[in-house]
Amino acid sequence: MDDRNKESQETSERFYDLIREAEAKSYETCECCGQPGRLARRGGRGWYKTLCPACSVKMNFEFVGSEE
Numbered sequence: 228m229d230d231r232n233k234e235s236q237e238t239s240e241r242f243y244d245l246i247r248e249a250e251a252k253s254y255e256t257c258e259c260c261g262q263p264g265r266l267a268r269r270g271g272r273g274w275y276k277t278l279c280p281a282c283s284v285k286m287n288f289e290f291v292g293s294e295e
C-alpha cells in the first residue's frame with residue numbers, strides 16, 4: 228500500500244514536470260510546424276504568434292524583441 232502511494236506521488240510530480248516543460252516549450256515552438264520558433268508579430272494589429280523563420284516569412288509576421 229505504501230509503495231502505491233509513493234508511486235502515485237512520483238507520477239504526479241512527473242506530470243507537473245511535463246506541464247512545466249510544455250509551457251516553456253510553447254514559447255519556443257512554431258505554432259505552425261513545430262520547429263523551434265520565437266515570438267513574432269504581424270502588422271499594427273498586435274497579433275502575436277510563436278513562429279519559426281520560415282513560417283514567419285510565409286505568414287508576414289516579424290520577430291519581436293530584436294529591433295534594437
Ligand SMILES: [Zn+2]
Nearest residue numbers: 257260279282
Ligand atoms: Zn514553422
